[in-house]
Amino acid sequence: DWLTGIPAIYQANRDRLLAAVAESxxxxxxxxxxxxxxxxxxxxSEAATGRAGDQLLLDIGIPTxxxxxFGAPGHARLPIGVDSATxxxxxxxxxxxxxx
Numbered sequence: 256d257w258l259t260g261i262p263a264i265y266q267a268n269r270d271r272l273l274a275a276v277a278e279s280x281x282x283x284x285x286x287x288x289x290x291x292x293x294x295x296x297x298x299x300s301e302a303a304t305g306r307a308g309d310q311l312l313l314d315i316g317i318p319t320x321x322x323x324x325f326g327a328p329g330h331a332r333l334p335i336g337v338d339s340a341t342x343x344x345x346x347x348x349x350x351x352x353x354x355x
Contacts, residue, residue: 268337272345275349294327303354316348
């Protein structure tokens with residue numbers, strides 16, 4: 256029974272985080288069809304700083320997994336199955352993201 260609402264929660268989280276990513280101007284992500292994570296395209300921020308995108312995200316408090324481990328350099332994997340407080344904080348951090 257606890258699984259019943261999970262797909263709807265993940266879809267809502269996905270859509271909220273995609274909107275925040277779009278606000279950043281430095282990141283992008285394609286809408287996943289069925290995955291519980293986003294693959295953030297960090298290539299623009301990496302080019303501007305010469306640093307790995309996953310490290311830039313970690314520096315502002317967003318832990319991700321480097322895309323190179325999934326055959327996707329220039330990307331970072333961000334899980335979307337988070338509680339509401341974490342979701343709100345991720346939205347804020349992603350929308351305001353600017354590589355330093």
